[in-house]
Amino acid sequence: MGELLINTTGSHVPMLPYLLVSLIMFFAGIYGFFTRKNLILMLISVELILNAVDINFAVFNRYLFPEQMEGLFYALFVIAIAACETAVAIAIIINVYRKFGNTEVDNIQKMKE
Amino acid sequence: MTTIIFYILALVIAVFSVLAVTSKKVIRSATFLLFVLLATAGLFLMLNYHYLFAVQVTVYAGGIMILFIMAIFLTHKPGDEFSTKMSWKVRSSVLLAVGGLLLTGYIIVKNVTRVYNYVQSGEMKMQEIGTAMMGTEKYQYLLPFEVISLLLLACIIGAILIARKETSAGETDSDSDK
Amino acid sequence: MEYTILILLLPLLSFLAVGLLGVKLKPCTAGLVGTITLGLVTALSYFTAYQFFTGHKVNGVWETLVPYNFTWLNVGENLHIDLGVLIDPISVMMLVVISTVSLMVHIYSMGYMKGEKGFQRYYAFLSLFTFSMLGLVLATNIFQMYIFWELVGVSSYLLIGFYYTKPSAVAAAKKAFIVTRFADFFFLIGILVLSFSTQTFDFGILMGGDESIFSTALGSTFMGASALVWAMALIFIGGAGKSAMFPLQVWLPDAMEGPTPVSALIHAATMVVAGVYLVARLFPIYIGFTPEVLHGIGYVGAFTAMFAAVIAITQTDIKRVLAFSTISQIGFMMVALGVSTSMTLNHSEHGGLGYMSSMFHLFTHAMFKALLFLGAGSIIHAVHSNDMKDMGGLRKYMPITHITFLIACLAIAGIPPFSGFVSKDEIMTAAYGFSTGMGVWMTITAGITAFYMFRLYYNIFWGKDYVVQGNHKPHESPLSMSFPLMFLAFITIVGGFIPFGKFVTPDRTVYDIHLDWKIAVISVIVAVIGIALATLLYKKDSKRPAELAAKMQGLYKASYNKFYIDEVYMFITKKIIFNGISRPFAWFDRHVVDGAMNGMAWVTGWSSEKTKRFQSGSMQWYAWVFLAGILLITLIAILAN
Helix, strand or coil: CCHHHHEEECCCCCHHHHHHHHHHHHHHHHHHHHHHCHHHHHHHHHHHHHHHHHHHHHHHHHHCCCCHHHHHHHHHHHHHHHHHHHHHHHHHHHHHHHHHHCCCCCHHHHCCC | CCCHHHHHHHHHHHHHHHHHCCCCCCCHHHHHHHHHHHHHHHHHHHHCCHHHHHHHHHHHHHHHHHHHHHHHCCCCCCCCCCCCCCHCCCCCCHHHHHHHHHHHHHHHHHHCCCCCCCCCCCCCCCCHHHHHHHHCCCCCHHHHHHHHHHHHHHHHHHHHHHHHCCCCCCCHHHHCCC | CCCHHHHHHHHHHHHHHHHHHHHCHHHHHHHHHHHHHHHHHHHHHHHHHHHHHHHHHEEEEEECEEEEEEEEEEECCCCCEEEEEEECCHHHCCCCCCCHHHHHHHHHHHHHCCCCCCHHHHHHHHHHHHHHHHHHHCCEHHHHHHHHHHHHEEEEECCCCCCCCHHHHHHHHHHHHHHHHHHHHHHHHHHHHHHHHCCCCEEHHHHCCCCCHHHHHHHHCCCCEEHHHHHHHHHHHHHHHCCCCCCCCCCHHHHHHHHHHHHHHHHHCCHHHHHHHHHCCCHHHHHHHHHHHHHHHHHHHHHHHHHHHHHHHHCCCCHHHHHHHHHHHHHHHHHHHCCCCCCCCCCCCCHHHHHHHHHHHHHHHHHHHHHHHHHHHHHHHHHHHHHHCCCHHHHCCHHHHHHHHHHHHHHHHHHCCHHHHHHHHHHHHHHHHHHHHHHHHHHHHHHHHHHHHHHHHHHHHHHCCCECCCCCCCCCHHHHHHHHHHHHHHHHHHHHHCCHHHCCCCCCCCCCCCCCCCHHHHHHHHHHHHHHHHHHHCCCCCHHHHHHHHHHHHHHHHHHCCHHHHHHHHHHHHHHHHHHHHHHHHHHHHHHHHHHHHHHHHHHHHHHHCCCCCCCCCCCHHHHHHHHHHHHHHHHHHHHC
């Protein structure tokens, strides 16, 4: 399948649809981040946002500066950082769960007291 | 053909993104997220970024998703549901998200026609990527690469430290494991 | 003579060592450290004096040496503040006086302060004081002098308030500090005016004989007097504050709340003569350009001398009698400076006699007044009271104190051959040389001096027999206390024979002191009359003094209450300043300034009450507002395009 795709690119998906897809993903993530009360679900929303950013990096690199590789590398680094962030965040979430018995975001507010 | 594949992927991403943030069950949200990530990987493939595709699949869809699922299993009973009643908060968030979407979309649509559309076909050489990642010249990325590696190390240690069970004064770590 | 810097550094080191390690040291160790350091300083001072007065003479004129002088602060183009060491006849003379008295006081305190709480602190402060006083006399410029001047004030404050648990001591310390500080304010203004117009602080340049530097100061006038006159008068006010000249003398009697050795050191021999030293230091300017100010100083001194002497007659606290006598004697020194009419002093021209006699009297007075105070301390140590009515007939119990005290009394009364006679006689000669009125006035003052000193002496050692209470008998003090008494008494006896005119004269040439027989005889007769009167009234316990006091009730009461100067001050400060000025300010402060502050606090509280919901701590809410803000700004940017 990969072979097939490689051979057929070169024509004609313009830049705009890519950007719109990533835009939808991004605002879906934003919406999730605002409304979700569960920490894990908030984290999932954040992953959506980061992923949307990755797509944008890749698209801009490919369409605007194809002879360079900045976008590619930044997407790579974002993925790496996302992995780090997820690992730490999940560690924190598990700790919160141990302390309060659930993973509601309101618990974090209690910690300031 | 390409166009069709692209629109399938785009549809998958759009639908499952929204589902991932509205689903009532955590495990379902995670599954939908997995679909979104895989579709994104497909987009990378369409852009001829094969390496990025591989990374996306292994790190995101593989590594991070496993973490999520483990965390969900650790902290949730199966069948837990979250109410999504239309509170003031949800409504305002919908408003803001849709507003932002429209505004940003307007900006993109209005501006993207000005840029020059150009797609270079052909696979990027893996050797090229490796040289760029390990080089110290201009447009080469050894330093960020090393920084990321340090960050990863710090995260491993930090995650272990945070997730570790707190031991009270008298206990040792081996005691707490029991 | 580079080693002279050690004279300054040793007491400073001792202060730091005893002050910082005081808690760790045993009291006697602290005392020994202080005393031995001061012994070294004294030895160095004597050596300096020996070396200076045997060597440094050019064409029959004493040199001025500056072994150390480095620029400490640069102020503007020409003006810089230096720190250094200045050696000339008067500073060497002061070195000898200060180190001698200070050493005696250090030794004496070993006995007197034994077992006191804060013994180490006491010695630390003594070292600090000695350091500052030596720095004051060795200053190479007027600003360095001012710095040490203030340091002296601080250490005086600390020592007066040594018994800080006693409210009266704390009040006295505050009073001394505030009054002298008030005077120092004028001193500082004077310094600034002087240095601004002459563009130098340095004594060397100011006294260098270059008259052109004063042209600006003499040229500009303010309220009918030239700037130089103002500067010199203001500087003298600073000196008057430290030297307790009328009307700034109120702090000195109260300062007697401090330990008695401190009174001997600071409030009799050294610090209070700082004002005299200041005038003597600037003498060439006073005499050369502002003789009217100098004569004014003389009149102030003359009035103060008489005023304090009259008060001293009626005081019953022995330390207060001595305090007023100190004020009176400093008045003598000021008079001597004030009656000088020229810089020259030789057999035909006596214009500068006052300067020499003032310095001479400073020297002898420091010795016998320190002796009197230490003697008083010894008496207080024995009977545990300051008041005359608790004493009487003590000569049988304390022979050494008695004899030394008598010697000092004879010296201050001006009976030959003791030192006070010689120096006071020179002052009298200078005063008669200035005007007969001044001479007569000072002669009468000297008579009163003799009277009140012997009233004090008889009341302590003669009069009614001492009533022994219980098994506590007054006893002679230990050797550490009686040795300084004997040493100072020795200097008091032989001090008059020092050929002082050889060493300290205004033009720094040699002058042979010779007695003016006519004046000498008059002053001795007056002194003897004073003593006889005191003998008549006080030698035997009788009713006569009380009857006399009853007859002159008004005068007696006025004198006993120090002519109500304190009350006048209280009236001015309490009634006029507090009610008239401070009260409205306080009202303004409380209602307007505080009101504004309280209003601000209230507004802050109110607004935070209203806005605290924004700080909910809810991260999602923050993110929401953040995004909304971004979108809003973007929208505005688009619309603005």
